[in-house]
Amino acid sequence: MNKKFYRQIEPYIWIAPSVILMAIFIVLPIFSVFERAMNKVTRAGKLQGFNNFENFTKVVNDPAFGLVLKNTIVWTIAVVVISTVLGFCLALVLNNNFKGRKIVRAIVVFPWATTLVIQASVWNFIINTDYGTLNTLLLKLGIIKQAVNWTSTPEAYFAWEIACGIFVTIPFVTFCVLSGLQSIDTSYYEAATVDGANYWQKLRSLTLPLVRPSLTVSTVLNIIYVFNSFPIIWTMTKGDPANHTDTLVTYLYKLAFYNGKQGEAAAVSVIGFIILLICASTYMIYTLRKGDDT
Template sequence: MSTHTTPRPPRAARSAAPRRPSGIAARLGPLPWIGPAVALIVLVVLWPVYEMVRTSFLNISISGFVRGSAGLEQYRRLFDEPDLAGVLTATVVWTVAVVGVTMALSLALAQLFNQRFPGRRLTRWALIAPWAASVLMTAIGFSWMLDRTAGVLNTLMTDLGLIDAPRDWLGSPATAWPWMMCVAVFVSLPFTTYTLLAGLQTIPGEVYEAARVDGTSTWQTYRLVTLPLLRPAFLVGVVINLINVFNSFPIIWAMTRGGPASDTATSTVFMYQLKSSDIGLSAAMSVVNFALVVLMVVAFLKVSRWNADSKEEAR
């Protein structure tokens, strides 16, 4: 009678086999890995939001002492502010105009940088300059350039005979808003252009080959192939620009401080102006701003059918 014995694997092979976590490690799962990120989000995002909402319901003196609960009084006072309607209207126009012009110019620049031409690397590096510089520093530089007495723009235009006398470009809302929008577009172009350029470079060349075989024209290929495949990168650029431009503070504060009065203020700058007179009222404006940002982004994603496309891709 013969017996067959299965040979045991070498000790090295047995020791190299993966071991499943047991005990406390098994119950915690991935928590030790994601715990620091969750703690950072709670500390940096959720806790300030909680404090902001809590402060909006308090009666706080200018010196910072809490005098008790104010209930909804701060919000009633806020919506009774005579400048609020004009500020919200200006905020909408500011956001839509800056984001729209930024996306259009960035799309054109991304298409240009996606082509091969002499000096392409140098021009790509040059585009990073507005992004590398501080937004506040850029805004201050433009405000110096537009200064009424010593500004380069007034000096140049006077010497060329384009204007008879120096103009106060930032003293009137009619001229201050266009210049501030130009600065906002200027500092927003680098990120948006590189986001769209990255999206263009992920489109496989075989798709364009198939389009040429089908006999589609250049415009049809761009409309039916390039733009649909560029849509994810385009949506990322729009959403991030909506948030950044809506919350933009340094450009307006450095160039006009929202004045005269609140004629060149967005809701973010108006919130800061209120802080000098009433901290609780400023906190209420902060809550309104936060709600507007959330509603704006959710509405845009809903209109763009982001969720529906994500589900279709998942299938």
């Protein structure tokens, strides 16, 4: 009896440390953020009781919030969609046999392996009007006569940030898809070739359905990562000018640590959490169900 009991309890003992760690470092902070969002919080960080969702109404009524929400959606969709398409294409290329494939694969990892703050600083350095390498290069090549201000409007700056976001996200997608591609049995393609399918038909009817699980994983993770991404925007613009390049995460950081409004920052955090939860779970349910149907 004792041995049997031990055997049954054993797996729980093994997973207990990670469950406890997760509870302390993930569940507790989430709980604390929700608590803060519901409470009046002084600038010095003291909680002063439930304040009837005032943090939420204040945040939602702030004219900047709509703009920030729009930016966040544009940022997430643009980065995730474009990097998924480009990453997928790159994976298809890298899945072929060619000379130097290993070196190319190693190079693709570089943007992923570098710290985001460094990446963003380098992009800032490239596009800077006064000492940027892009202007210097174009001037040297004689393509432009005068230094161009690449970031003359907030929208332009935001577009550069999105470009940087795409650049650092592609490797992750590429490697997810590549792992999916490599697990596909080549006999499928041989059979399709025998049946007379062309390249596009094979891509649509074989490759895409077979890498869907990998694509789902990479897309869900990317939605979460990109939505919550802080370093690129913070390093490049800090959300300036006037919230025009802010996303929810940089916005709430400013609220908490520049404006001292921790309660409102927590409210923004909760709103972001709920949006993410809905988006990610909808996407997962949709794709997994579709996978079951076929």
